[in-house]
Amino acid sequence: MTLDRTASDSLPARRLLLVHAHPDDEVIGTGATMSHYVSDGAHVTLVTCTLGEEGEIHVSALSQLAAGQADQLGGWRLVEWERACDALGVSDRRMLGGPGRYRDSGMMGLETNKHPRAFWGADLDEAAAHLVEIMREIRPQVMITYDENGFYGHPDHIQAHRVAMRAAELAGEDGPQKIYWTAQPLSVLRDGMEAFKESESNPFADVDTVEDLPFGTPDEEIAARIDGTEHYAKKTAAMRAHATQIPDNSWLYGMAGDFGGEFMGVEYYTLVKGERGPGEGPHKWESDLFAGLDLDGR
Numbered sequence: 300m301t302l303d304r305t306a307s308d309s310l311p312a313r314r315l316l317l318v319h320a321h322p323d324d325e326v327i328g329t330g331a332t333m334s335h336y337v338s339d340g341a342h343v344t345l346v347t348c349t350l351g352e353e354g355e356i357h358v359s360a361l362s363q364l365a366a367g368q369a370d371q372l373g374g375w376r377l378v379e380w381e382r383a384c385d386a387l388g389v390s391d392r393r394m395l396g397g398p399g400r401y402r403d404s405g406m407m408g409l410e411t412n413k414h415p416r417a418f419w420g421a422d423l424d425e426a427a428a429h430l431v432e433i434m435r436e437i438r439p440q441v442m443i444t445y446d447e448n449g450f451y452g453h454p455d456h457i458q459a460h461r462v463a464m465r466a467a468e469l470a471g472e473d474g475p476q477k478i479y480w481t482a483q484p485l486s487v488l489r490d491g492m493e494a495f496k497e498s499e500s501n502p503f504a505d506v507d508t509v510e511d512l513p514f515g516t517p518d519e520e521i522a523a524r525i526d527g528t529e530h531y532a533k534k535t536a537a538m539r540a541h542a543t544q545i546p547d548n549s550w551l552y553g554m555a556g557d558f559g560g561e562f563m564g565v566e567y568y569t570l571v572k573g574e575r576g577p578g579e580g581p582h583k584w585e586s587d588l589f590a591g592l593d594l595d596g597r
């Protein structure tokens with residue numbers, strides 16, 4: 300079968316693919332990065348794997364949409380997701396296999412993990428094939444997804460990692476030349492713990508040290524620091540679009556409000572495929588995910 304590569308030939312020279320598990324993950328972990336690259340003229344493709352049907356509902360008027368009631372939260376979060384992508388300027392956004400193909404599995408160990416459409420139980424190569432199709436169309440040079448623990452251990456995040464990495468393997472030369480996993484440097488977590496210690500809405504309240512958290516990466520293992528502080532207003536606008544998941548009193552707004560863009564507008568990554576480009580600072584962190592790539596060849 301001859302592959303139609305004219306699609307990517309008509310796209311901008313730089314093409315970034317992000318693979319996320321639920322609506323809202325895209326903004327929480329990578330919203331500033333997405334907005335930064337859209338603003339800088341790159342083509343950004345977001346692939347989200349589930350509709351988030353099993354999520355909480357922080358908007359009381361919508362509480363009856365819950366999975367155990369009308370079971371309509373997935374459709375509502377699809378709308379939230381579209382609005383959030385609009386706020387970030389991301390027009391190329393897709394649900395893996397189409398909206399509704401894979402269902403939010405719920406937290407690890409719950410009965411919902413066994414739902415016949417739960418993403419956690421998806422056939423890996425079948426799910427990866429949907430992503431390979433997108434890679435062949437877009438031919439992204441860079442891909443962002445989660446580490447093997449899904450950043451914090453949620454089954455859909457772990458499965459998103461597995462599907463993204465398998466698709467990159469199957470896509471061969473149409474797959475990404477550089478692959479990054481979302482990460483949070485331990486130094487930033489320590490600063491956050493200090494900054495939040497007097498705060499009412501404190502995400503660090505249940506731990507004594509940052510090493511007790513299910514995530515955190517030694518600074519020397521971080522490869523890239525993307526400064527999107529000029530875009531954190533768009534990131535917070537996109538977060539507000541996800542109102543069922545991110546309540547107005549969320550600590551995430553505290554980070555943006557009291558601590559400015561440094562915490563919300565800067566996002567960090569480890570590099571697991573490809574060569575690190577030129578970097579800055581004590582650990583030579585890249586400031587551009589496309590650093591070191593020969594873009595002419597693709």
Ligand SMILES: CC(=O)N[C@H]1[C@@H](O[C@@H]2[C@H](O)[C@H](O)[C@@H](O)[C@H](O)[C@H]2O)O[C@H](CO)[C@@H](O)[C@@H]1O
Nearest residue numbers: 321324351352353354355403404405406453
């Ligand atoms: C950020 C993220 O991945 N959120 C997921 C997660 O949400 C958690 C879940 O509702 C849990 O019950 C809460 O205690 C926790 O505060 C939430 O972050 O899991 C949901 C169910 O799979 C998912 O819909 C949501 O997007």
Ligand SMILES: [Zn+2]
Nearest residue numbers: 320321324453
């Ligand atoms: Zn998620």
